[in-house]
Amino acid sequence: MATATTPRQAAAPHTVDRLFRLDGRVAVITGGAGMLGRKHAEAILEMGGRPVLLDVNPAKCRAAAEELAKSHGTAPEGHAVDITDRAAVAEAVERIVRAHGRIDILINNAAMTVESSSPISGYFAPFEDYDVALWEQALRVSLTGAFLCAQAVGKQMLRQRSGVILNIASDVGVISPDHRIYRPDGDYPGTPFNTPVSYAVxxxxxxxxxxxxxxxxxxxxxxxxxxxAGVYNNHDEQFVKRLTNLIPMGRMATKDEYKGAVIFLVSDASAFMTGFNVVMDGGRTCW
Ligand SMILES: NC(=O)c1ccc[n+]([C@@H]2O[C@H](COP(=O)([O-])OP(=O)(O)OC[C@H]3O[C@@H](n4cnc5c(N)ncnc54)[C@H](O)[C@@H]3O)[C@@H](O)[C@H]2O)c1
Known part of the structure; x- marks a missing residue:
């Protein structure tokens, strides 16, 4: 466990633009090829940082790098890695450190979502019949994956005596999903739909x-x-109505709306903040 007796003063002047800049900082993003992972990478590039995508899906990883190269002129490095595999994570971290000399930021963003793993039979099964293997798989990606990445990257950050980790949780990690907004027969033709217990836990x-x-x-x-909170992604209209009734701001998020919070949390703008969970949910958890 690290200890400190004196406050550290940042050498650079605290102008706001400097506080948010990430020039040259290396940022590892798990699930970096997914919908929000790409947005985190985009935000880091826009602030001068160097995103490195880790994703289990190599084709998606390549596509994300190509898309970012087109839109932002720089193709981020991508590694096809299953973050539940300890040896694979250690090997990827070693490769990144060899190439860049350091890792400044880790964003634990990967999760077993229905979009990333679809079709997973049983993903939306009722709790009473929920398959234990699916429950364990979801915990392995979100929790064990974050644990393994934090272990491997954290060792490097301790050597540097600096680093920032951002864990992407969810409003349903703070409150229970509201089961009343899901129809038992599904909002999509022939498909049940809900937030599985493993995701919330x-x-x-x-x-x-x-x-x-x-x-x-x-x-x-x-x-x-x-x-x-939920990002609008062509969801069923009736479902959107029931969900947005629970949100004071009356709408779902757009996929660009978390970029500012991500930059705040991984940059020196949040230098005196640790252990906090920023809930960005249009006010949903206020009532
Ligand atoms: N989209 C939303 O509405 C929303 C809301 C709240 C929280 N979140 C959280 O934001 C994060 C990103 O969500 P998203 O919507 O972009 O999901 P997504 O499904 O688009 O992306 C998840 C990515 O994780 C990758 N992944 C899955 N298992 C992996 C593994 N074992 N190793 C490495 N990579 C793996 C997938 O290939 C995918 O690219 C998740 O943690 C999600 O829970 C999303």
Whole structure:
């Protein structure tokens, strides 16, 4: 466990634009080829940083790098890695450190979502019949994956005596999903739809993991969480109506709306913040 007796003063002047800049910082993003992972990478590129995508799906990883090269002129490095595989994670981290000399930021963003793993038979099964293997698989990706990545990257950050970790949780890690908004017969033709118990429990676990590591690694490594709420992605209209009734701002998020919070949390703009969970949910958890 790290200890400190004197406050550290940043050498650079605290102008706001400098606080948010990430020039040259190396940022590893798990699930970096997914919908929000690409947005995190985009945000890091826009602030001068160097995103490195880790994703289990090599084709998606290549596509994400190509898309970012087209839109932002730089193709981020991508590694096809299953983050539940300890040896594969250690090997990828070693390769990244060999290439860049350091890792400044880790965003634990990968999760077993229906979009990334579809079609997974049984993903939306009722709790009473939920398959234990699917429950364990979801916990392995969200929790064990974050644990393994934090272990491997954290060792490097401790050597550097600096680093920032951001865990992507969810509003349903803070409150229960509202089961009343899901129709038992499904909102999509022939498909049941809900938030599975494993997803909500994994996200709650990630928030606890955030507090544990933040206190364990202070002051050298800062660890925070971001809990986004549902991003609109061509969902069924009736479902959107029922969900947005629960949100004071009356709508779902757009996929670009978390970029600002991500940059705040991984940059020096949040330098005196650790162990916190930023809930960005249009006000849903206020009532
Ligand atoms: N989209 C939303 O509405 C929303 C809301 C709240 C929280 N979140 C959280 O944001 C994060 C990103 O969500 P998203 O919508 O972009 O999901 P997504 O499904 O588009 O992306 C997840 C990515 O993780 C990768 N992945 C899955 N298992 C992996 C493994 N074992 N190793 C490495 N990579 C793996 C997938 O290939 C995929 O590219 C997730 O943690 C999700 O829970 C999303």
């Amino acid at each position: 994994a996200k709650a676990g990630l928030i606890s993991f955030t507090r544990y590591l933040a206190t364990y690694w202070a002051p050298h490594i800062r660890v925070n969480a971001l809990s986004p």
